[in-house]
Amino acid sequence: MVSVVVRGIGWIVLYIAVAVVPLVFAVIGPVEGGRGFWVEFSVALGFVGMSMLGAQFALVARFRAVAAPFGEDALVQFHRQVSYVALAFVLAHPILLQIGGVDIVALMNLAEAPWRARCAVASTVLLLIVVTTSVWRRRLRIRYEVWQVVHGVLSVAVVGLALAHMLLVGYYLDTTWKVWLWTVMTLALVGLLVWVRVVAPIRRLRRPWRVEQNTAEHGDARTLTLIPAGHDGLRFAPGQFGWLTVDRSPFAITAHPFSFSSSAENHDRVQITIKALGDFTSTIGDITPGTRAFLDGPSGVFTPDRHEGPGFVLIAGGVGITPMISILRTMADRGDRRPFLLFYAFRTVGEQTFDDEIAGAARRLDLTVVPVPQYPPPEWDGESGFVDRALLERHLPERYLHRQYFVCGPAPMVTAVEDALAAVNVPADRVHTERFDFV
Template sequence: MDPTSPTAAGRWARPAFWIALYLALIALPLLVLLLGDRPGGGGFAWDFALIVGYAALAMMGVQFALTARFKRATAPFGIDVIYYFHRYLAVVAFALLVLHVVVLLVTRPEAVGSVDPRVAPGYMSLGWLALLAFVAIVLSSLLRKTLGLGYDAWRRVHTVLAVLGVLFALLHVLGSGSYLVTPAKRAFWIALALSWVLLAIHVRLFRPLWLRRHPWRVAEVREERGRSWTVAVEPAHGHRFDYQPGQFAWVTLRASPFAMREHPFSISSSPTRPGRLEFTIKALGDFTATIGGIRPGETAWVDGPYGTFGTDHHPEARGYVFIAGGVGIAPIISMLRACADRGETRPLWLFYGNRRWDRVVFREELDALAGRLDLRIVHVLGDPPDGWEGERGYIDRAVLERHLPARGEELHHFVCGPQPMIQLAERSLRALDVPASRVHSEIFDLA
């Protein structure tokens, strides 16, 4: 595709717009502080520490927007990328917050005063509480699995700490005065903080209210290979659910949509077969280990679809290469089913990594799809059975080079599976001179 064509220009314009908006949401609150009256006499270190603190608070606040799941804003990037962006920007914001505290402690310890809440001003104690809340957020997020903190419990704690941290920080800056020396500036920052809280309310109240009016019913639960299960759901009131092959949704089972017990799962069914959604899930975590106990007739809540991982986003490709590991086949089987139903004639390759042959999910269906499509399937096993003549080990450069055409840069590549497998596949494709714009990875672990 010509990079100057209108279609290509549109693809660049949309992400550029949302990136510019994000930067504006961070910069505008800081620019407001510089308008009109400003405090004087503090010196460079004092002003630097204050501005860094305000910047940290603004970044923390905009985090609520990043996780609000606005489909139009996340579409140019993919919501999995947005969640990773959210995670790393939270670390940056926290680093700025720590810098704010350290600079003040080193240059103006008398302004910081005592940490003892019995003698310290209330606004300073609130500042320390905000810092503790953000410390708890960062540590519990980065070390969630190490700490053995369950996903559901972590999400509830994360939300409560985030709201309290931002509110405590806002009360801290309002109490300290500093750059908020005029009623207009104070009103602006109060309105800004309220908008952040409203975003949290939108996610935790208004969206669950909408979901509650659109329930689903479990139609089937069937066991697959590799300790995986496929859960099929159908809309209880017959409402439409339009999606593209390769997308995912947040699913709530055996809980209210208000309970914050939703989990992201790839859709394994195809939109060419409407009226029913299927999610293929591996029994791995605290919730997924119980998935086989779900029974037909139970109520489900589905929030979606989300994601840009799919062939429909790249119709110009000469062909498609799919690289999957384990249950990472779920979004890829959705694309393959859609390709077969649509009569796709372009060449397709599937590299599917598993440890053992008896754990290959959808093994028989993949063989059937190979008969309907121009599909070459390459199974790669880590622990192959006796007499195995196929590929062994990992899906690396050597495996890809043996089976892909020389001009693989004309193809689009879709990678889904465990993070180490994704990283290896991406490195291997780079070594084969595949442009990054033609490699699309679906990230499993959003938290």
């Protein structure tokens, strides 16, 4: 655990170094002075904004070593939040230049503007498109797969054009070694994309999987049982997920993330359970045994194996039950004697996936289950509605503050439950979350 914390701190220090290192490069060596505070400040913001944009590639490159201390979910959230900061720096750069006396407005006449200005404008406009299409992807009705391709291509263009702008301006990039340094830094970061899209898939190609079974589950879900074809499979911790590609090459642009639903103690095969919610997930029923698949993983830090505690509270919304069933199955296989409390929120009675498996786990574990249908039938006398503060207070045991909490489901549900747990004073470091939608 300590080494995870140390590695986490190491990555944070490296991130900050990458963000501010251009400033250090800029002031090393001879530079002309006397341009005034606002111009210098504006250039500093531009440099830092640029290196933050470059580092964005690293945050989502799915490097297991980088993701291990934080979890993919946190990295993606950080990637999203930090893009606003980088955008603010990039936008502030021309505004402050104008304040500092450089006639930026005149440079907006692109027909006559020099190439350095054209590159800057193009990079900024594309960056605005990248951010708006990400923030409002659903509202703009952009399909996830289309968004993913556009996002990648435009992001490379943003960084490439920004680099061209810096090289053409040449100020603070006045020596050959500084030009090389910037070029190498940019290429290294963009190279991460090549790693994710080319090198990693080549490695996966050598480790194919085969669909052994495709089983219908309650709640419009199906479980795929996958067995390794000619290799030793993978070991995962209960609660982790993998990126699945079925019946397509591992180079296909879109792999989908799915939690493992089987016991982590079963090393022969893995299971994932998929609810039909969109284009890809609605086609799972068509997958026949024998189909080739590729699995990239394990990923994620949503696992009790990382968090020792005297007991666990699991809170699942809808298909967010999948990592929970893996946790329960694994703990039952390990003969774990600690108490588990499962809140399971779903829409209507009868459509909750894994009802029988949860009952089975309850016979092998110290497990209490609180089902929470959103729309209960008239004869229902249990809990219903949403998992909120009042509902938690009715069921949390004594000494609940000492337990570890795992919350999984759609993003709005996870956020609401996080707030409810904070309201009953559960310490934030005991609350672990997995949001089932990244963007």
